[in-house]
Amino acid sequence: MQSPHAFFIQLQAIMKFYTVLLLCFLFNFTQQLSPQDHCACALTNKDKAFPHDTLNSVNDDASKCNQDVTPQKSLEIERLLLGLEHRLPQLLEDVSILEKEDDGDLYGVVSLQVIENELKEIKDHVDRLKRTTQGHQHLSTDSTKQLTNLRAELQDLEMYDTFQVEKKRQDNQRLKRALNECKGEHELDTQPTPPPHGLCPHGRFMNITGPEVFSAGEYPGSFKYGAWGRDPKPEAGKERWYWRVMLTSNNRYANYVRFYSSLSTLVVGVGMPDNVQIHVANPTTNTVQGPNVVLYEKALYYNCYNKDDVCRFNLTSKTVSTLELPKGTRYNSKGNFCHLEECYPYTDIDLATDESGVWVIYSTAENFGNLVLSKVEEGEPPTLGQTWHTSLFKQAVTNTFMACGILYGTRYVDKDTEEIFYSYDTSTGVEKFDIGIFMTKMAPNIYFLNYSPIDRMLYVYSEGNMVSYKVLFE
Known part of the structure; x- marks a missing residue:
C-alpha cells in the first residue's frame, strides 16, 4: 500500500503537468487571435433615466x-x-x-x-x-x-435621489434652524435689553411708499432747481402751510421764499399775495445759493451766496445770521452730489431737518472729501454743535437726509429708480452700506431731498416737480 507522503508527491506532479498544459493552450489561443478582435461586456442600468427636461422646466417656473x-x-x-x-x-x-x-x-x-x-x-x-x-x-x-x-414635480424628482442626498440636506437644514432658535433663546435669556434705536420714537426706518404728491405747481416746465416742504415747528395758525424756494438765476441763486396755505393751493398754484423776500438783489450777500434749503421754526436755513457758511433767515425779523463751517469745507460747486453721468451744481452744503432740529452735511479736505455731519444749534446766531466724520465719499452720493438722528445717503440707479443705500447712526457711530430701500422717481434727477418729522414724509424737488413719499417705520 502506497504511503500518504508518496501519494501527495505524485498528486503534486500531476497538478504541475496540467498547469503547464493549460498555459500552453492559452498561449496558442492568443497567438491565433487577430489584432482586431476584442472583448466587450454589456452593462444594463435598471434605474430610470434622469428627467433633465423636467428639472430645467422646474427651474424656469421657479425663476x-x-x-x-x-x-x-x-x-x-x-x-x-x-x-x-x-x-x-x-x-x-x-x-x-x-x-x-x-x-x-x-x-x-x-x-x-x-x-x-x-x-x-x-x-x-x-x-x-x-x-x-x-x-x-x-x-x-x-x-x-x-x-x-x-x-x-419636485416630489417626483426626489424619487431619483437614490442616495438620499437631498433628504440628508433637508435634515441638516432643520437641525441648523433648531440650533439657531436655541441660540436665540439663550441670548434672550442672558443679554440685557438693547437701548432704543437711535433717537427715533417711531422705531426703525423700514421703507417708503409713493409718490404721494406729484405736481409742478403754478410754473410747469420752469425752475428746474428748488426746494419745498413744511415747517416741522410751525407757528400757530400755519400748521398746514407749505413753502417753496425756486432758484431763479442760472439755476443757482434765489432771493425769496413762497408760501401756500394748504397742499391743494400749492398743487394748483395759488400762493400767498406776497413772496417773503430775503434781499431785493439776486444774487448778493446772504441770498440763497444751491437747492439745499430747509425751513425750521420760522427760519430759512441755506448755503450763503459765494461762502462756505450756513445762513439763517428769520422770517419774522427779516434778518440774516450766519454760521461758519470748519476750515477746508468745500463750496462753490467743488464738492457736489454726483452720479456717474452728472453732478448737481452748488450742492456742496446740504441742510436737513429731523425730530431733533437742523443738521448740515458737507465735505472737507481734512476728511478727504468724505461726508461730514454737524448738528446746528439754534440761536441768534446759530452755532455748530457736535460733528461726526463718515467714510462715505460725498461725490459718490446723489442726496442725503436725516431721520431720527440717522444720516441716510442715496444713489442713482437708473432714470426711474433711486436707492437709499447708506446710513450713519449718530448715537452709535455705526455705518451701513446695504440699506436697500428703493424710490420710484418721476424724473431722472433728484436735486433736493428732505425728511419732515411733522408728517413723516420725504419731500423731493426733481427737475421742476414737487414730489413726496411716505416713510414707513417699524
Whole structure:
C-alpha cells in the first residue's frame, strides 16, 4: 500500500503537468487571435433615466415666480391706501372752508377748481387701487396653482435621489434652524435689553411708499432747481402751510421764499399775495445759493451766496445770521452730489431737518472729501454743535437726509429708480452700506431731498416737480 507522503508527491506532479498544459493552450489561443478582435461586456442600468427636461422646466417656473412675486408688489396697495388716507381729510377740510368763506366770486371759483382737482386725484387713486387689487388677485391665483405644480414635480424628482442626498440636506437644514432658535433663546435669556434705536420714537426706518404728491405747481416746465416742504415747528395758525424756494438765476441763486396755505393751493398754484423776500438783489450777500434749503421754526436755513457758511433767515425779523463751517469745507460747486453721468451744481452744503432740529452735511479736505455731519444749534446766531466724520465719499452720493438722528445717503440707479443705500447712526457711530430701500422717481434727477418729522414724509424737488413719499417705520 502506497504511503500518504508518496501519494501527495505524485498528486503534486500531476497538478504541475496540467498547469503547464493549460498555459500552453492559452498561449496558442492568443497567438491565433487577430489584432482586431476584442472583448466587450454589456452593462444594463435598471434605474430610470434622469428627467433633465423636467428639472430645467422646474427651474424656469421657479425663476418666473420670483420675477412675478416681489416685495415691491406687496407695497403697492399699501401705498395707494396711504395716498387716499392723505387726500380724503384734505378734501373734507377744503369743502368745509369753501362752505364757510364762499363769497360767490373769485374765491369760490378758485376753491371749486381746487376741490375738482382733488376729486379727480381721488378718483384716479381709487381706479388704480381697483386695478391693482384685481391684478393681485389674478397673481395670487396663478402663483398658488404654479407653486402646487412645482411641489408635485419636485416630489417626483426626489424619487431619483437614490442616495438620499437631498433628504440628508433637508435634515441638516432643520437641525441648523433648531440650533439657531436655541441660540436665540439663550441670548434672550442672558443679554440685557438693547437701548432704543437711535433717537427715533417711531422705531426703525423700514421703507417708503409713493409718490404721494406729484405736481409742478403754478410754473410747469420752469425752475428746474428748488426746494419745498413744511415747517416741522410751525407757528400757530400755519400748521398746514407749505413753502417753496425756486432758484431763479442760472439755476443757482434765489432771493425769496413762497408760501401756500394748504397742499391743494400749492398743487394748483395759488400762493400767498406776497413772496417773503430775503434781499431785493439776486444774487448778493446772504441770498440763497444751491437747492439745499430747509425751513425750521420760522427760519430759512441755506448755503450763503459765494461762502462756505450756513445762513439763517428769520422770517419774522427779516434778518440774516450766519454760521461758519470748519476750515477746508468745500463750496462753490467743488464738492457736489454726483452720479456717474452728472453732478448737481452748488450742492456742496446740504441742510436737513429731523425730530431733533437742523443738521448740515458737507465735505472737507481734512476728511478727504468724505461726508461730514454737524448738528446746528439754534440761536441768534446759530452755532455748530457736535460733528461726526463718515467714510462715505460725498461725490459718490446723489442726496442725503436725516431721520431720527440717522444720516441716510442715496444713489442713482437708473432714470426711474433711486436707492437709499447708506446710513450713519449718530448715537452709535455705526455705518451701513446695504440699506436697500428703493424710490420710484418721476424724473431722472433728484436735486433736493428732505425728511419732515411733522408728517413723516420725504419731500423731493426733481427737475421742476414737487414730489413726496411716505416713510414707513417699524
